[in-house]
Amino acid sequence: FYGKGGIGKSTTSQNTLAALVDLGQKILIVGCDPKADSTRLILNAKAQDTVLHLAAQEGSVEDLELEDVLKAGYKGIKCVESGGPEPGVGCAGRGVITSINFLEENGAYDDVDYVSYDVLGDVVCGGFAMPIRENKAQEIYIVMSGEMMALYAANNIAKGILKYAHSGGVRLGGLICNERQTDRELDLSEALAARLNSKLIHFVPRDNIVQHAELRKMTVIQYAPDSKQA
Numbered sequence: 001f002y003g004k005g006g007i008g009k010s011t012t013s014q015n016t017l018a019a020l021v022d023l024g025q026k027i028l029i030v031g032c033d034p035k036a037d038s039t040r041l042i043l044n045a046k047a048q049d050t051v052l053h054l055a056a057q058e059g060s061v062e063d064l065e066l067e068d069v070l071k072a073g074y075k076g077i078k079c080v081e082s083g084g085p086e087p088g089v090g091c092a093g094r095g096v097i098t099s100i101n102f103l104e105e106n107g108a109y110d111d112v113d114y115v116s117y118d119v120l121g122d123v124v125c126g127g128f129a130m131p132i133r134e135n136k137a138q139e140i141y142i143v144m145s146g147e148m149m150a151l152y153a154a155n156n157i158a159k160g161i162l163k164y165a166h167s168g169g170v171r172l173g174g175l176i177c178n179e180r181q182t183d184r185e186l187d188l189s190e191a192l193a194a195r196l197n198s199k200l201i202h203f204v205p206r207d208n209i210v211q212h213a214e215l216r217k218m219t220v221i222q223y224a225p226d227s228k229q230a
Helices: 009-022 051-058 092-105 148-165 185-195 209-215
Strands: 027-032 078-081 114-120 139-144 171-178 200-204
Touching (some): 009 027, 009 114, 009 139, 009 209, 027 092, 051 092, 171 185
Parallel strands (some): 027 078, 027 114, 139 171, 171 200
């Protein structure tokens, strides 16, 4: 899942993955956002300790064990946060690269049906592009809205995917519109999807129950399983 900051990709991805695990799938989430909020709703907790933070405490990534960074959340979903440096220091993309390499070397990908990368997408810098570039991901879903900057970011991410699509197996799975109730939002989203030769996978209607669930550090499926949004 890619998308610009604040668009709701962490919320959208965690709610989607909670639904998948309800269908019996085994899932690993790798948070690739310095905010480290990609697993909060699955763990029903504050942001978990990140790979980079723990590595800094221990001395290096080599000093970590898989169980130090891997936490099990809702219905056994495995959660890891790569984290990032303090604001203004270093390169957050490096954290993504370090984490993914560490997880691969320690067998975190064994015995899961889906691995989800939740990636900051305002800047498709080298590190954040790693799931695309290194063939870590097969399908990219872009979370966006009808606002101009969200459309612009979605288009930029699509350009990044296209750059690496020829050399690897990654493809744009489609767009997910997180409704902001702007004018002609559905039309704009469908138009962008058509221009990208892709499709609008889903139009997520705005519903305050998502915020109510978030305040309780839960996904909608866990908080209100019978609601329309769930």
